[in-house]
Amino acid sequence: xxxxQQDLKLKANANRGLSQLEGGFDLLGxxxxxxxxxxxxxxxxxxxxxxxxxxxxxxSGYNSYTATVASWRVLKPVFNIDVCIDCQNCWVWCPDSxxxxxxxxxxxxxxxxxxxxxxxxxxxxxxxxxLLMFSEYAxxxxxxxxxxxxxxxxxx
Amino acid sequence: xxxxxxxNKREVWDGNYAASQALRQADVDVVVAYPITPSTxxxxxxxxxxxxxxxxxxxxxxxxxxAAMSGCIGASASGGRVATATSxxxxxxxxxxxxxxxxMRLPIILNVVNRALAAPLNVRGDHADMYLGRDSGWIQFAAxxxxxxxDLALMAFRVAEHHDVRLPTMIHQDGFITSHTAxxxxxxxxxxxxxxxxxxxxxxxxxxxxxxVTYGAQTEEDWHFEHKAKQHxxxxxxxxxxxxxxxxxxxxxxxxxxxxxxxxxxxxxxCVIGLGTTVxxxxxxxxxxxxxxxxAGVVAIRCFRPFPYEELRTxxxxxxxxxxxxxxxxxxxxxxxxxxxxxxxxxSQSRPLVTNYIYGLxxxxxxxxxxxxxxxxxxxxxxxxxxxxxxxxxxxxxGPKLSFFKTDRS
Numbered sequence: 001x002x003x004x005q006q007d008l009k010l011k012a013n014a015n016r017g018l019s020q021l022e023g024g025f026d027l028l029g030x031x032x033x034x035x036x037x038x039x040x041x042x043x044x045x046x047x048x049x050x051x052x053x054x055x056x057x058x059x060s061g062y063n064s065y066t067a068t069v070a071s072w073r074v075l076k077p078v079f080n081i082d083v084c085i086d087c088q089n090c091w092v093w094c095p096d097s098x099x100x101x102x103x104x105x106x107x108x109x110x111x112x113x114x115x116x117x118x119x120x121x122x123x124x125x126x127x128x129x130x131l132l133m134f135s136e137y138a139x140x141x142x143x144x145x146x147x148x149x150x151x152x153x154x155x156x
Numbered sequence: 157x158x159x160x161x162x163x164n165k166r167e168v169w170d171g172n173y174a175a176s177q178a179l180r181q182a183d184v185d186v187v188v189a190y191p192i193t194p195s196t197x198x199x200x201x202x203x204x205x206x207x208x209x210x211x212x213x214x215x216x217x218x219x220x221x222x223a224a225m226s227g228c229i230g231a232s233a234s235g236g237r238v239a240t241a242t243s244x245x246x247x248x249x250x251x252x253x254x255x256x257x258x259x260m261r262l263p264i265i266l267n268v269v270n271r272a273l274a275a276p277l278n279v280r281g282d283h284a285d286m287y288l289g290r291d292s293g294w295i296q297f298a299a300x301x302x303x304x305x306x307d308l309a310l311m312a313f314r315v316a317e318h319h320d321v322r323l324p325t326m327i328h329q330d331g332f333i334t335s336h337t338a339x340x341x342x343x344x345x346x347x348x349x350x351x352x353x354x355x356x357x358x359x360x361x362x363x364x365x366x367x368x369v370t371y372g373a374q375t376e377e378d379w380h381f382e383h384k385a386k387q388h389x390x391x392x393x394x395x396x397x398x399x400x401x402x403x404x405x406x407x408x409x410x411x412x413x414x415x416x417x418x419x420x421x422x423x424x425x426x427c428v429i430g431l432g433t434t435v436x437x438x439x440x441x442x443x444x445x446x447x448x449x450x451x452a453g454v455v456a457i458r459c460f461r462p463f464p465y466e467e468l469r470t471x472x473x474x475x476x477x478x479x480x481x482x483x484x485x486x487x488x489x490x491x492x493x494x495x496x497x498x499x500x501x502x503x504s505q506s507r508p509l510v511t512n513y514i515y516g517l518x519x520x521x522x523x524x525x526x527x528x529x530x531x532x533x534x535x536x537x538x539x540x541x542x543x544x545x546x547x548x549x550x551x552x553x554x555g556p557k558l559s560f561f562k563t564d565r566s
Contacts, residue, residue: 027378030385035322036261037383038360039370047366062370 039063053102064113073116075133078143079108084130090120106130127151159209160346169341171305171334175241175267175327176201178309180211181349184265185236185356188216188227190246193279194331195269198241221246225253225264232262233371235361237313239264243331244271247285251292257324258293259387260371263316263356264324266294267309270432271331272518280519281331283432283483286460287492293387295325295394296460298431302339305329307411310344313353314401321394322359323387328460332519333433344409352408391462398459415459418471420446424453426534427472429497430481431457434515434522438481441527452531457493465500472501476538477509479530483516490548490561509537512548526552 034040039062042049049057059065084106091099091106098114100107109120121131127150134143161180169177176198179187189199203215214231218224221242232238242250247268257264270286272278289296295315299305308327316325329335344352360369375383395415402413419439421427426445428438435456445452455471457464472478478501482491490498494512501510513530516522530551536544546559 028382030382030389033379033382033386035386035390036259036360036371037373037375037379038260039373040360041368041370045366046368049368 034062068112070112070114070116073111073114074136075116075118076111076114076136076138077109077116077118077120077131078134078138078140079106080130080132080144080147081106083126083128083147085126087125089123089125090131093119093123095119158212161205161210163343163346165342167341167343168338169302169306169343170197170336170338171299171302171329172197172269172336173201173338174302174306174341174343175309175329176205177343178306178349179239179265179267180205181344181346182237182239182310182313182353183211183350183355184213184239186214186216186228186231186238187240188218188224188231188238189240190218190221190224190242192221192243192246194271194281194335195241195243195246195267197335198267198269202239221249222253225250225257225266228264229253229257229260229262229371232257232264233260233361234363235356235358237317237356238262239267239313241267241269243269244273244279244285248273248288251288254289254292254294254324256372259383261322261359261387261390262324263313263322265309265312265316266324266326267305268326268328269331269335270328276518278518279331281333281335281432282517282519283328284485284517286326286328287484289326290461290492293323293391294461295321295323295391295398297325297327298456298458298460299327299329299334300431300433300435300456301334302329302337303341303411304413305334306341306343307405307409307413310349310353311401311405311413313356314404315394315398317356318394318397318401319357319359321390321397323390323394328432330432342409348408352405395462398462413458414467415457415462415464416467416471417456417458419454419456421453421455421471421475423451424474425451425476425538426478426531427453427455427475428479428481428527428530428534429455429457429493430483431460431493432483434481434483434527437522437524438527441524441531444524445528445531450531450535452534463496465496468497468500469504472497472508473504473506475506475508477511477534477543479511479513479534481513481515481522481530483514485517486514486548494548509534509543511537511543511545513551514548515551520552522552 041063043058043060086106091101096113098110124131128148179202187202205211206213206215228238272282273284297308299308312325406412438454442452442454480494480497482493491512498510543563547561549559
């Protein structure tokens with residue numbers, strides 16, 4: 001059940017993770033590269049982007065939104081929606097904006113940008129945690145099936 | 157609204173004051189500074205113009221020259237007109253950030269009051285700091301007196317901010333000799349200067365929220381080379397813009413600037429090439445040599461980067477022996493300036509003799525007598541048809557003669 005919920009529309013990824021940073025672009029000649037290696041984030045007028053959802057924005061090919069930049073991750077966080085209380089702590093702390101959340105509902109992880117730093121796991125306050133690190137190659141379903149039980153308070 | 161600062165048609169200004177007045181008249185938005193001798197008064201004066209209401213700008217004191225240039229980058233990337241000043245050790249600390257500024261194509265103006273680099277510690281003028289910046293991707297102009305420090309500082313904004321250029325630009329003047337010697341300076345009126353310099357029209361400014369941009373991208377072996385090549389081409393291609401702005405300034409002021417200046421070169425057999433205050437001494441020496449029957453001339457490099465190879469080759473074509481003067485410790489090689497001139501003349505039809513003199517380190521004076529001696533050695537070379545001395549010699553140095561590298565005549 002949990003796996004299905006995680007796979008819902010959560011990725012909002014129409015334009016995300018389409019390319020690899022290495023060799024994903026056409027390699028331009030010196031006369032074609034941008035002046036000062038200054039890279040525009042959006043195609044066209046972006047005056048309104050702050051009011052648009054990520055999937056509605058016209059990210060340019062230079063923006064890492066469109067690229068997969070997580071190839072070197074070795075451990076990945078897995079999200080368990082059954083335990084999560086939508087406190088948004090992980091969303092606040094994630095240094096790569098890789099926690100996907102919409103209307104304060106936690107949806108999942110953006111695996112195209114998450115580097116596996118484990119901060120989200122560290123700041124998660126639930127018992128058991130709603131985010132835990134697994135091998136990059138672990139099956140998410142199996143990971144969720146092996147989720148630990150709630151820890152009982154030890155009596156003194 | 158800024159208060160009007162009165163300027164007379166003729167003022168008695170030193171090089172520092174002249175440069176600071178150019179910053180005021182150019183209505184610089186931001187100066188980020190960490191003052192250092194002998195360039196301190198440039199930024200200090202700007203600060204006082206802001207404090208006294210003569211400019212509507214920001215003067216930001218930071219903790220080091222590294223931070224000063226970093227602040228300039230932020231202000232320039234935001235779209236402002238930005239300038240600062242430094243010297244010597246401060247310049248050295250800025251070097252890392254100089255490459256950032258040029259790589260990001262930010263039109264920052266840096267007034268460099270040239271001073272020797274320690275050790276041993278020295279506050280006097282030589283060109284060690286200027287040479288340290290020669291591969292940094294900045295345009296480099298050399299002023300030989302206070303008037304030129306003012307004129308070039310004004311023109312530098314036009315060159316740097318021009319959309320076909322967009323490169324940071326340095327204006328060099330000799331520490332103390334130019335920076336602290338009060339001379340007659342004929343400034344433009346505030347109105348004329350403001351009109352000449354105009355208002356900056358930024359590109360990719362970070363305050364343009366309709367087009368958010370990333371500055372400071374990382375590029376590895378698949379992209380870096382192309383970006384550096386584009387930057388190099390931009391420096392080479394700045395030449396017509398520089399020439400056009402020099403011409404426009406001449407119309408306005410009557411003062412003519414060229415990327416290389418030449419004096420008495422029409423029929424010269426021998427010449428001295430240099431830059432900075434030495435040029436004026438060399439011109440006096442050349443006149444005296446002419447009185448003694450030697451056809452002596454002087455060539456001065458106004459634009460150190462981009463280096464004027466073609467113009468140099470043209471002006472030196474009929475010269476027989478050339479003395480290139482380098483005011484920086486060459487560290488086990490020919491002087492950098494010698495190498496540039498030798499590269500230009502190597503490709504000429506006439507292939508004149510080119511020799512190298514290291515002089516004036518740490519502010520050591522070079523006298524008219526020294527320069528006449530150099531002219532005489534060039535005449536001896538011209539008469540003999542080969543370089544009669546070692547190719548590189550130190551001049552006006554105590555102790556045994558220091559020189560190296562001979563022509564292979566075997």
